[in-house]
Amino acid sequence: MPRITNWRLENRTPTLEYRNTETGARAVLHRAPDSYRYKWRGAILVDGYPVWSRGYETKGATAFRNALRDRPAPELSCPECLNGDVVVRGKTADREKVQRWFECRNCGYEAASEIVYGAER
Ligand SMILES: [Zn+2]
Numbered sequence: 355m356p357r358i359t360n361w362r363l364e365n366r367t368p369t370l371e372y373r374n375t376e377t378g379a380r381a382v383l384h385r386a387p388d389s390y391r392y393k394w395r396g397a398i399l400v401d402g403y404p405v406w407s408r409g410y411e412t413k414g415a416t417a418f419r420n421a422l423r424d425r426p427a428p429e430l431s432c433p434e435c436l437n438g439d440v441v442v443r444g445k446t447a448d449r450e451k452v453q454r455w456f457e458c459r460n461c462g463y464e465a466a467s468e469i470v471y472g473a474e475r
Pocket residue numbers: 432433434435436437458459460461462463
């Protein structure tokens with residue numbers, strides 16, 4: 355199996371964590387909250403903003419690593435104009451749930467991020 359490029363293993367247990375050596379993005383595979391449909395959740399986070407996530411029935415380390423292998427350099431891009439110059443702004447917290455806002459410097463599109471759970475912070 356080929357090596358994963360650009361992702362460095364940082365932690366193995368209880369969460370599996372990788373850091374992208376080029377962009378500094380984090381990738382985590384952690385137990386999901388009880389209310390979540392799947393028991394495990396893998397996510398790639400840029401500045402705490404989830405740019406990709408997927409649920410897993412088990413701690414699917416191999417499936418997660420395969421997903422990272424396909425994504426050597428995650429980028430945050432605007433869903434409106436596909437511009438890559440997007441900035442993550444402040445966050446609002448509602449008890450353990452944290453939500454971030456991001457803004458496109460090209461077209462001004464603004465959106466709330468998905469909810470970021472405690473384990474991802
Ligand atoms: Zn835009």
